[in-house]
Amino acid sequence: MAFFDMSRSTFISMAAVLVLGAGFTAPLSAAEPSSSAPFSQWLEGVRKEASAAGISGNFLDVALAGVQPIKRVIELDRRQPEFTLTFWKYLDNAINPARIRRGREMMAKHQKQLQVTARRYGVQPRFIAAFWGLESNYGTHTGVFPVLGAVATLAHDKRRSRFFRAQLLAALTIMNRGDVNIRVKGSWAGAMGNFQFIPTTYKGFAVDADGDGKRDMWNSYPDMFASAANYLSRSGWRSGWTWGREVQLPKGFKLEHSGLKIRKSLSQWQALGVRAIGGGRLPNGDAEASVILPAGYSGPAFLIYKNYRTILTWNRSILYAIAVGHLADRLVGAGPLKTKRPANEVALSRVDVKDMQRLLAALGYDAGGSDGVIGPMTRTAIKAFQHKSLLPADGYPTMGLLERLRGTK
Numbered sequence: 012m013a014f015f016d017m018s019r020s021t022f023i024s025m026a027a028v029l030v031l032g033a034g035f036t037a038p039l040s041a042a043e044p045s046s047s048a049p050f051s052q053w054l055e056g057v058r059k060e061a062s063a064a065g066i067s068g069n070f071l072d073v074a075l076a077g078v079q080p081i082k083r084v085i086e087l088d089r090r091q092p093e094f095t096l097t098f099w100k101y102l103d104n105a106i107n108p109a110r111i112r113r114g115r116e117m118m119a120k121h122q123k124q125l126q127v128t129a130r131r132y133g134v135q136p137r138f139i140a141a142f143w144g145l146e147s148n149y150g151t152h153t154g155v156f157p158v159l160g161a162v163a164t165l166a167h168d169k170r171r172s173r174f175f176r177a178q179l180l181a182a183l184t185i186m187n188r189g190d191v192n193i194r195v196k197g198s199w200a201g202a203m204g205n206f207q208f209i210p211t212t213y214k215g216f217a218v219d220a221d222g223d224g225k226r227d228m229w230n231s232y233p234d235m236f237a238s239a240a241n242y243l244s245r246s247g248w249r250s251g252w253t254w255g256r257e258v259q260l261p262k263g264f265k266l267e268h269s270g271l272k273i274r275k276s277l278s279q280w281q282a283l284g285v286r287a288i289g290g291g292r293l294p295n296g297d298a299e300a301s302v303i304l305p306a307g308y309s310g311p312a313f314l315i316y317k318n319y320r321t322i323l324t325w326n327r328s329i330l331y332a333i334a335v336g337h338l339a340d341r342l343v344g345a346g347p348l349k350t351k352r353p354a355n356e357v358a359l360s361r362v363d364v365k366d367m368q369r370l371l372a373a374l375g376y377d378a379g380g381s382d383g384v385i386g387p388m389t390r391t392a393i394k395a396f397q398h399k400s401l402l403p404a405d406g407y408p409t410m411g412l413l414e415r416l417r418g419t420k
């Protein structure tokens with residue numbers, strides 16, 4: 012389904028957050044190799060490829076012996092949520108009092124190991140804990156599907172065969188190395204362990220920090236913390252920096268200054284009237300930041316730094332990245348967001364979104380097809396329509412906007 016297409020979208024299914032896991036940044040590709048061969052025959056081809064890549068034949072005999080396609084995995088892959096999640100609903104799902112409380116407990120319990128990891132990789136404990144909370148609820152939800160069966164099913168299926176064939180080969184590689192048991196379980200899309208690493212991320216970034224020869228993302232806290240921190244560090248995490256902050260914008264703030272593409276120094280934002288929430292000055296300096304409005308111009312504004320962009324390499328959803336940052340803040344005592352949530356926020360259904368896209372296209376704004384998913388192209392089309400209509404051009408889809416497009420408002 013369209014999880015991939017929802018990247019950087021304001022509306023995104025929670026499943027994309029909780030299921031796909033770290034490193035799930037498969038590019039969209041039009042042409043996937045066809046895999047019309049029956050499963051067992053197709054699996055024989057995988058075996059040959061894995062063998063040619065240096066994985067032992069004996070190991071492959073054992074590992075692939077029981078691998079069967081899993082019907083439920085395909086159903087989950089095709090699932091289409093009826094309603095989109097609004098910014099606030101998304102945040103409520105991701106961050107609740109129980110998750111904050113448990114996160115604080117886990118930070119206290121694992122304080123020493125988190126600090127060792129932070130010193131080594133330059134990723135602060137609160138961020139490691141926040142990813143942990145969002146990915147697996149601190150290790151309580153690491154998935155119930157056999158990883159080999161799940162990724163083999165998706166690799167044999169034609170929708171994302173190339174991406175998942177690479178996942179399957181990476182899974183076999185880490186299993187052959189002894190990091191992971193062949194019968195290990197993960198998400199329906201093959202994300203594994205406490206930080207839900209997909210096989211290629213596991214292969215590339217997991218760390219054996221306790222020195223037992225295995226990279227264990229289930230049972231070894233040193234390994235799992237170091238692996239998450241290593242992945243972030245190698246994705247550009249800036250040590251000593253936070254992710255961003257909620258800010259207040261001056262009256263008359265030009266919406267064209269918002270968005271990830273517009274980068275200015277902190278002093279430039281200060282000069283434009285952007286202030287810390289409550290009115291205080293921004294930190295001094297020439298560090299680069301962007302103003303983003305994930306819930307539109309009437310919602311909260313965030314000034315985001317380099318580390319926010321690094322979170323986006325872990326998961327491309329702008330809401331996921333806000334959730335990680337905000338949960339990290341909450342774990343060390345910060346309060347809820349200061350911007351008031353609207354009294355009645357209406358979630359758009361897929362049918363509404365399709366209608367919006369169709370109407371935009373009819374007016375000459377290319378919304379990237381009418382698939383019912385708010386992606387970057389739809390947001391850009393909305394922004395252009397709003398600009399032309401002298402509306403605040405925040406690119407944010409609302410029921411009011413849809414009514415206006417329908418000519419009923």
Ligand code: CA
Pocket residue numbers: 218219220221222223224225226227231234
């Ligand atoms: Ca280990």
